[in-house]
Ligand SMILES: Nc1ncnc2c1ncn2[C@@H]1O[C@H](COP(=O)(O)OP(=O)(O)O)[C@@H](O)[C@H]1O
């Protein structure tokens with residue numbers, strides 16, 4: 331039995347999933363995550379998936395409690411490296427272990443060089459390390475396990491799948507900043523991120539939409555700890571709110587989103603901030619955390635009575651509604667809006683506020699459906715369909731790995 335392991339390293343988490351290779355199918359065997367890495371709230375969770383014997387389309391899940399996790403050799407880890415080492419040792423000790431055909435990794439920035447999944451060499455890793463300053467919260471954490479595993483398991487292919495790849499075929503206008511041509515030629519362009527998530531939603535949408543519903547002009551709102559939106563025309567990305575880096579666009583958990591670039595100059599020239607100070611401010615101290623002064627976590631803000639929490643939520647939704655209008659402009663109209671990722675999938679009040687501000691675009695929310703996170707949350711006669719679809723970046727990575735392995739055969 332062959333298996334594919336997927337690692338999705340985020341700023342403070344490592345999500346993982348293990349798939350069995352069964353011809354073209356990839357049944358999920360285990361999934362889980364280490365969260366709160368490098369904070370005082372480290373945690374780990376693991377779920378084992380088995381096929382339901384009565385209905386093989388429905389997997390049944392078994393969630394391990396803390397004691398069972400410890401007996402599996404898994405406990406909360408402090409760093410990304412600790413987490414990956416512990417995971418590999420658990421992986422090695424498992425009963426019913428198969429042969430590892432590949433390890434797939436989410437790599438956030440592929441620059442202009444990488445437009446599809448690739449089996450990595452040490453030279454590739456060196457190239458990708460150069461993009462670390464463009465995604466400081468992600469790229470180093472994505473590359474660290476790759477380097478570690480290349481040493482530990484030199485015979486197992488380490489395959490990178492890129493957040494930027496889905497956006498690589500956007501029209502030039504959507505990619506270009508109004509900067510002198512020589513800077514554009516150097517790669518100072520809008521790349522866009524969360525592409526693995528958009529790819530998954532784009533692939534899933536056709537099975538979700540009823541017959542006759544158009545997929546021509548779609549906006550996907552990926553609202554997680556990082557947040558962006560993507561305009562998708564007939565399955566292809568045509569514009570995104572994220573740009574050269576994953577700072578651009580919507581306000582996020584701790585990131586500012588779009589700012590007047592003159593403000594950055596002001597911080598450096600008049601507030602005596604160094605480049606590093608500004609970087610920390612914009613990546614780690616802004617967004618929901620900065621505006622609320624309370625938390626970067628939407629759950630805490632929604633539960634809080636503090637006016638600052640409400641202000642942060644209002645600003646978040648206002649900016650989201652404005653970006654939807656902007657992307658609808660890029661698409662020349664709108665047929666479907668999809669919410670996904672942590673906030674998009676679970677925060678009904680946030681979706682309600684955003685859709686209310688987009689009513690003029692032809693969206694009508696079904697409050698009851700929204701309240702219980704139904705797949706379709708718009709009323710039957712809403713001109714624009716509004717959907718909630720859970721994303722699955724790990725599955726996109728696993729299927730891209732499988733396609734690459736088959737190509738190499
Ligand atoms: N039930 C919920 N209600 C509101 N927000 C939620 C809920 N569950 C998760 N979230 C939000 O989703 C965020 C994490 O989203 P996720 O897509 O997992 O992010 P990432 O992959 O960037 O770490 C959390 O920070 C939290 O704000």
Ligand SMILES: CC(=O)OP(=O)(O)O
Pocket residue numbers: 340341438468493523524554555556557576
């Ligand atoms: C690119 C990005 O912002 O990713 P995440 O949402 O996982 O932080």
Ligand SMILES: [Mg+2]
Pocket residue numbers: 340554555556
């Ligand atoms: Mg994410």
